[in-house]
Amino acid sequence: MLYLSTRGHPDRKHFCDILLEGLAPDGGLYLPERYPQIDDAQLTQLRKAYHEQGYAELAFQILQLFIDDIPAADLHALCAKTYTAEVFGTGEIVPLRHLEDGLWLEALSNGPTLAFKDMAMQLLGNLFEYELARRGETLNILGATSGDTGSAAEYAMKGKQGVRVFMTSPHGRMSPFQQAQMFSLQDENIHNIAIEGVFDDCQDIVKAVSNDLDFKRQYKIGTVNSINWARLLAQVVYYFAGYVQATETNAERVSFTVPSGNFGNVCAGHVARSMGLPIDKLVVATNENDVLDEFFRTGVYRVRSSADTHETSSPSMDISKASNFERFVFDLLGRDAAQTRALFGDALSKQGRFDLGQDPRFADAAARYGFESGMSTHADRLATIRDTFQRHGVTIDTHTADGVKVAREHRGDGTVPMIVLETALPIKFAETIQEALGHSPERPAKFDGIEDLPKRVQVMPADVQQVKAYIVQNCK
Numbered sequence: 001m002l003y004l005s006t007r008g009h010p011d012r013k014h015f016c017d018i019l020l021e022g023l024a025p026d027g028g029l030y031l032p033e034r035y036p037q038i039d040d041a042q043l044t045q046l047r048k049a050y051h052e053q054g055y056a057e058l059a060f061q062i063l064q065l066f067i068d069d070i071p072a073a074d075l076h077a078l079c080a081k082t083y084t085a086e087v088f089g090t091g092e093i094v095p096l097r098h099l100e101d102g103l104w105l106e107a108l109s110n111g112p113t114l115a116f117k118d119m120a121m122q123l124l125g126n127l128f129e130y131e132l133a134r135r136g137e138t139l140n141i142l143g144a145t146s147g148d149t150g151s152a153a154e155y156a157m158k159g160k161q162g163v164r165v166f167m168t169s170p171h172g173r174m175s176p177f178q179q180a181q182m183f184s185l186q187d188e189n190i191h192n193i194a195i196e197g198v199f200d201d202c203q204d205i206v207k208a209v210s211n212d213l214d215f216k217r218q219y220k221i222g223t224v225n226s227i228n229w230a231r232l233l234a235q236v237v238y239y240f241a242g243y244v245q246a247t248e249t250n251a252e253r254v255s256f257t258v259p260s261g262n263f264g265n266v267c268a269g270h271v272a273r274s275m276g277l278p279i280d281k282l283v284v285a286t287n288e289n290d291v292l293d294e295f296f297r298t299g300v301y302r303v304r305s306s307a308d309t310h311e312t313s314s315p316s317m318d319i320s321k322a323s324n325f326e327r328f329v330f331d332l333l334g335r336d337a338a339q340t341r342a343l344f345g346d347a348l349s350k351q352g353r354f355d356l357g358q359d360p361r362f363a364d365a366a367a368r369y370g371f372e373s374g375m376s377t378h379a380d381r382l383a384t385i386r387d388t389f390q391r392h393g394v395t396i397d398t399h400t401a402d403g404v405k406v407a408r409e410h411r412g413d414g415t416v417p418m419i420v421l422e423t424a425l426p427i428k429f430a431e432t433i434q435e436a437l438g439h440s441p442e443r444p445a446k447f448d449g450i451e452d453l454p455k456r457v458q459v460m461p462a463d464v465q466q467v468k469a470y471i472v473q474n475c476k
């Protein structure tokens with residue numbers, strides 16, 4: 001299995017080469033040359049693997065189709081080490097829970113940081129450690145976070161050989177729970193840098209450091225952002241796990257509704273569907289930052305300015321552009337790399353938008369790829385959290401609420417099960433739950449008193465030189 005760039009670079013690469021890389025050299029995103037196809041017998045085999053041997057075995061069997069440069073026994077061991085009941089709370093790893101007529105919740109957020117990003121990041125941590133050891137290399141991960149990504153990365157990389165994490169975050173702007181989660185880590189290879197500024201300042205610092213190519217090379221700077229193919233691949237597995245839990249035969253189909261920001265989660269659903277998993281609809285749910293909903297309704301993809309990007313109560317979906325979206329558009333255009341380059345390279349940088357509304361390939365996109373979309377506002381979120389609690393006694397987080405709201409509008413006549421991906425636990429967004437329900441969400445026992453633990457964090461002005469100096473000093 002070889003990987004190509006969505007912008008047409010001639011190189012073809014193996015999985016482990018792109019594992020440690022971000023963008024392709026031409027600015028494109030990596031995708032497999034073709035999606036492996038699952039036939040009926042294989043799907044039956046995967047169904048058995050999940051039910052009889054568990055999620056780790058399912059993960060191994062799917063990953064193996066995409067990875068030909070890690071020996072099977074090693075890949076098997078990496079999956080077994082990653083997807084354990086100890087780390088993810090249950091033996092099912094991603095249990096499916098019935099909510100109401102035709103609607104199910106797939107729990108993806110029982111990992112260490114209580115958000116679905118753990119599903120991929122925990123595997124990434126083990127893959128990085130394995131591959132760096134094999135190459136005799138080290139890596140310093142530099143990132144910017146406003147919450148979920150940074151903590152998922154830190155919990156995945158803590159204590160790993162060959163990896164250090166330098167995570168910048170806007171000082172005093174994350175929720176107390178999120179700060180406590182990250183800053184209470186005492187592992188020597190984890191460095192929290194609280195920047196006196198906003199999230200954009202943190203991102204600018206990461207960009208500035210990464211653009212200093214000498215520094216980047218000398219200090220082996222890397223990233224773990226959502227365009228990383230390995231993260232996307234790890235996410236493909238739970239679409240299969242949701243499907244085999246919701247159905248008894250391969251003749252049945254299911255639909256998924258996915259709370260979306262950077263289009264990473266739902267893009268994994270697109271890959272699963274392209275492999276032949278019987279998915280009917282993939283419903284993209286956005287918050288007020290409706291870049292993706294606008295595209296699926298009109299064919300217009302319009303990047304928002306930062307002034308035009310709303311701060312919402314589902315903050316992990318507050319995006320100005322959807323960084324994984326190029327992967328889907330490449331497929332939509334019949335894998336025309338020149339046109340993908342023209343749209344994402346030229347049109348976006350010059351006009352900040354492109355319009356496929358008149359393109360016949362957009363017109364039948366819903367039929368061919370199953371995509372539908374909808375959006376949800378703060379008022380919708382509150383109403384959905386309240387209603388779901390009152391009718392079912394279930395508390396859902398704000399992002400999942402965006403999903404449930406949109407799923408209810410798209411479930412059709414209820415003959416095809418609609419699975420909503422639950423992307424975080426409510427305790428991470430306690431303020432909005434309090435606003436909706438008048439009481440705080442339940443806190444898992446292992447997080448009792450987390451805010452009182454000693455904190456390991458370095459506060460710094462928004463100054464690239466100081467961040468660089470800190471990295472140099474801590475790379476010895």
Ligand SMILES: *Cc1c(COP(=O)(O)O)cnc(C)c1O
Pocket residue numbers: 115116117148149226259260261262263264265266316317399423424
């Ligand atoms: C990251 C995140 C999302 C958005 O996922 P994408 O892959 O960016 O679409 C949704 N909900 C939560 C809780 C998240 O952390």
